[in-house]
Amino acid sequence: MPRLIRERVPTPERSVEERVRDFGEVNLGYTWELALKEAERCLQCPKEYAPCIKGCPVNIDIPGFIRALRENKDDPDKAVREALKIIWASNSLPAITGRVCPQEEQCEGVCVVGKVGDPINIGKLERFVADYAREHGIEDELLREEIKGIKKNGKRVAVIGAGPAGLTCAAELAKMGYEVTIFEALHEPGGVLIYGIPEFRLPKEIVKKELAKLKELGVKIETNVLVGKTITFEELRKEYDAIFIGTGAGTPRIFPWPGVNLNGIYSANEFLTRVNLMKAYKFPEYDTPVKVGKRVAVIGGGNTAMDAARSALRLGAEVWILYRRTRKEMTAREEEIKHAEEEGVKFMFLVSPKRFIGDENGNLKAIELEKMKLGEPDESGRRRPIPTGETFIMEFDTVIIAIGQTPNKTFLQTVPELKVDKKGRIIVDENLMTSIPGVFAGGDAIRGEATVILAMGDGRKAAKAIHEYLTKKNN
Ligand SMILES: Cc1cc2nc3c(=O)[nH]c(=O)nc-3n(C[C@H](O)[C@H](O)[C@H](O)COP(=O)(O)OP(=O)(O)OC[C@H]3O[C@@H](n4cnc5c(N)ncnc54)[C@H](O)[C@@H]3O)c2cc1C
Numbered sequence: 001m002p003r004l005i006r007e008r009v010p011t012p013e014r015s016v017e018e019r020v021r022d023f024g025e026v027n028l029g030y031t032w033e034l035a036l037k038e039a040e041r042c043l044q045c046p047k048e049y050a051p052c053i054k055g056c057p058v059n060i061d062i063p064g065f066i067r068a069l070r071e072n073k074d075d076p077d078k079a080v081r082e083a084l085k086i087i088w089a090s091n092s093l094p095a096i097t098g099r100v101c102p103q104e105e106q107c108e109g110v111c112v113v114g115k116v117g118d119p120i121n122i123g124k125l126e127r128f129v130a131d132y133a134r135e136h137g138i139e140d141e142l143l144r145e146e147i148k149g150i151k152k153n154g155k156r157v158a159v160i161g162a163g164p165a166g167l168t169c170a171a172e173l174a175k176m177g178y179e180v181t182i183f184e185a186l187h188e189p190g191g192v193l194i195y196g197i198p199e200f201r202l203p204k205e206i207v208k209k210e211l212a213k214l215k216e217l218g219v220k221i222e223t224n225v226l227v228g229k230t231i232t233f234e235e236l237r238k239e240y241d242a243i244f245i246g247t248g249a250g251t252p253r254i255f256p257w258p259g260v261n262l263n264g265i266y267s268a269n270e271f272l273t274r275v276n277l278m279k280a281y282k283f284p285e286y287d288t289p290v291k292v293g294k295r296v297a298v299i300g301g302g303n304t305a306m307d308a309a310r311s312a313l314r315l316g317a318e319v320w321i322l323y324r325r326t327r328k329e330m331t332a333r334e335e336e337i338k339h340a341e342e343e344g345v346k347f348m349f350l351v352s353p354k355r356f357i358g359d360e361n362g363n364l365k366a367i368e369l370e371k372m373k374l375g376e377p378d379e380s381g382r383r384r385p386i387p388t389g390e391t392f393i394m395e396f397d398t399v400i401i402a403i404g405q406t407p408n409k410t411f412l413q414t415v416p417e418l419k420v421d422k423k424g425r426i427i428v429d430e431n432l433m434t435s436i437p438g439v440f441a442g443g444d445a446i447r448g449e450a451t452v453i454l455a456m457g458d459g460r461k462a463a464k465a466i467h468e469y470l471t472k473k474n475n
Pocket residue numbers: 100101102160161162163164165166183184185186189190191192193196197225226227228246247248249250272303304307333408411442443444445449450451452453455
């Protein structure tokens with residue numbers, strides 16, 4: 001019987017005192033020695049049964065990559081090369097997913113060791129492999145091998161949106177020999193990875209290096225192109241053999257509370273775009289300003305709310321999360337909630353805004369909050385918040401609204417023949433093909449707000465489906 005080690009090897013983290021003063025990464029990741037020690041804890045469940053593989057949305061051979069580390073103890077470069085090959089077979093952006101996947105709900109949530117102790121730290125091991133490979137030139141070496149094997153097939157595919165769905169779809173198609181062009185509305189590719197998730201969780205340098213791989217595979221990225229305006233969908237259809245839509249769900253959901261247009265109230269999307277994409281935290285070195293007052297309220301309990309709260313804290317404010325359910329129902333990653341708590345974000349549960357109160361100059365000065373109680377579970381399986389009628393007032397000078405995002409209607413309206421559901425999500429069949437033949441879609445554009453790995457999984461699946469579609473069409 002393999003020896004069971006209940007406690008996981010911790011990953012070093014920067015101290016709270018140091019990290020709240022800057023936007024540098026909080027978790028420092030494993031060293032080779034620590035990674036190996038953690039890898040030794042895995043019980044190596046047989047591949048056919050390993051629950052972690054089933055728990056991973058793209059079914060990475062987790063015991064396989066962990067074994068590659070263990071079997072090459074004396075040669076870390078070889079260990080990482082073999083492990084990365086296994087990971088790349090299912091996931092092209094492991095430095096990103098290792099950092100942002102909600103592992104506790106996926107692979108780690110079902111790891112057998114988790115039943116009696118801490119599950120294997122799969123996310124941090126995946127991140128270690130990707131980081132070590134990048135830093136030691138192993139990734140470049142494997143990429144060159146991959147590029148050598150590409151045979152161009154002369155067919156062209158357009159990808160709309162450079163988020164994880166579009167990027168993954170493009171990478172997979174390029175490997176199959178397609179000429180791929182991604183059209184991206186913003187001035188930088190990456191989608192939420194670049195404008196939403198802050199540096200302290202996902203350094204932009206890492207995202208950029210992951211994206212540099214795409215260029216080497218021959219993918220063209222045209223930024224500052226808003227499909228539907230800069231170029232029409234019809235023009236793309238004429239020029240390309242197939243299209244993949246990965247436009248995400250970037251429109252903030254804003255409830256029409258009285259006073260919601262007062263100065264000092266941001267959508268999380270605007271706040272995080274200013275801070276992350278435009279680097280407003282480095283103002284005036286960068287041109288874009290961001291204003292936060294002394295007391296900031298963030299409305300919501302997801303990853304976006306945690307990111308907004310921790311960013312505001314780093315800009316010097318006292319920050320409150322105001323959430324209408326309890327901690328148990330929060331959808332943010334457990335690690336982020338823990339980090340936010342450690343850093344001094346204050347949490348108030350079972351409250352919901354009733355109205356925002358301004359001063360004579362139109363600036364926010366307080367929120368009237370209503371106390372909530374929990375009722376029966378709703379369609380998300382979480383207990384529904386019910387208003388109690390009891391209200392109170394709390395003073396705040398800034399509010400960040402993080403109650404969700406929906407797909408962008410402006411683009412969808414330019415393509416009326418594209419079928420969407422009531423929530424604006426593009427309707428697709430089991431091959432991710434939309435109502436228009438040859439046009440595929442994936443990621444948040446079909447799911448609404450979901451996760452990075454699901455978007456990547458869709459990108460991969462759509463690439464295969466596009467390949468099959470074009471192969472059949474030409475035979
Ligand atoms: C703040 C925040 C934190 C998050 N944290 C996590 C996390 O920790 N873990 C996790 O798994 N998930 C997290 N998520 C969710 C995750 O980021 C998304 O599920 C994922 O990015 C969806 O990928 P996508 O490629 O479908 O869309 P997106 O990442 O939204 O990318 C869509 C891209 O399409 C572009 N685009 C849109 N319309 C057009 C057009 N008409 N023409 C050209 N380009 C267009 C957009 O500019 C954008 O770059 C977070 C989301 C947010 C907002």
